[in-house]
Amino acid sequence: MEIIFLGTSSAVHSKERNHPSIALKAFGDVMLFDCGEGTQRQILFTKVSPMKISKIFITHYHGDHILGLPGLLQSMSLHGRESKLTVYGPHGLNGVKNAIYSLGYCAIDFPVEFVEIDSGIVEETDEYVITAQRVRHNVPTLAYSIEEKKKPRFLREKAIELGVPVGPDFGRLHNGEEVEVNGKIIKPEQVLGEPRKGIKITYSGDTRPCEEIISLAQDSTILIHESTFINKDNTNAEEHAHSTSIDAAYAAKYSNSKELILTHISTRYGEEYANIMLEEAREIFENTRIAKDLMEIEL
Template structure:
């Protein structure tokens, strides 16, 4: 899988027999970005066949325990596996203090460079893999962020039919055009834009915990995938909003307004043995909706 998501934990607040606490692995060309890190994330990575040594960054949405208590354990697992490459941990203000105090009281420090970035809405990160991360504000009961992750510009595709009409066949001249160089065929100068087609870049948006918020809609405009808090069904909307969460119907409305290609329902309350009630109400508004399941893989490009 060149690009995709692996759901490490999909429950809300407490683990279930079939659902662990929140965590998502975004896989991109051999690198992994972990989004939220509930207890057991390091074990879920292993069960999913993903090495903690490939994680380049951990993005924390907020400091509620079900989203962050797995972070010290993940760091310790990385160290015990011999990690030496740096790790970036990013999140709202307080994530540095959380790690510092945890390491102080457990009398342990990682043996690899660990960098912490405390983010404000609008801050961006450029990761070593080329992924670009932008933090955006959400509406929860504590300071919290969502993340919009964009892949870098992809190598343009050659429109072979258009190229042949201009007298070009596969070969070195097309390679030069893909590198951005104009070429000459007879008396005609052919520019890259004459035969190249831009490939769309994938955009993954993750809300973490949030009430319905216009900031989510703006961040998710045109996204490939929106992973949205969907803690309850709509008959519990009042309770959901009071606790800083969304319903599946709220998520579907946000996805429809933002023009999202695929909606993923996430952070599902333990009161639901099956996500079917949430899926039914969401699909009435946004048909392209799935419910996240632990260890499920969502390939975006193989």
């Protein structure tokens, strides 16, 4: 599993920080979370293939989170994409779709499904579950978590003790199927260990501090949380429905997350303020770092 930060700025980009977008390579898939202006150019500096992006999850419809989407879709079409792409977002996504398809003369000649969602499970497979949660911003906004489904450990010696021959029946039991051995039914729970928690990644989108993001992020391996302001500008954070570095740190602490990554950094500060932001957060949640454009994390 790999996370690539394509853009880590807030509403105004800079030479160092592009508008928000995160790519996740996992489960044989490439997923995009938000798609700010310039996202497709940022992708050129990574090993991410835009043609392999299968799903895009939009948190909300402020321009810094969606204005890269029309260009990305048109470029995919120009490069001959044929495979389906699914775009998820809160209520209002159909209006975004209509706007995209009315831009210019460039047709989008591959299937794109736009799916409006609310809080709840967005997609679930045998390998993972993706959940959306409404959070507190000044427009309808979703946060997302993606959690790996990790199989319990297979107790090989226990299976042999029960008479299961080494071979395909091991795999069937590990996948939750019963098998018959010498007329006796062996159930999966007889040869499986305790449930194991898989990797969980939570992405806040834009939000004020709230119980909703803490609940969604519970026990996350990594919480990626917006940190638009440093603490001295908390009044601005409240006025514009954003979070400070301290707000993000408390979200990580109360959600029992293992690591916090700050993103959506206001460019009003300049990079010299990054250490201030980091120090503020680490006073509350030590395992914190600040995202940078094109930063990659392997899990």
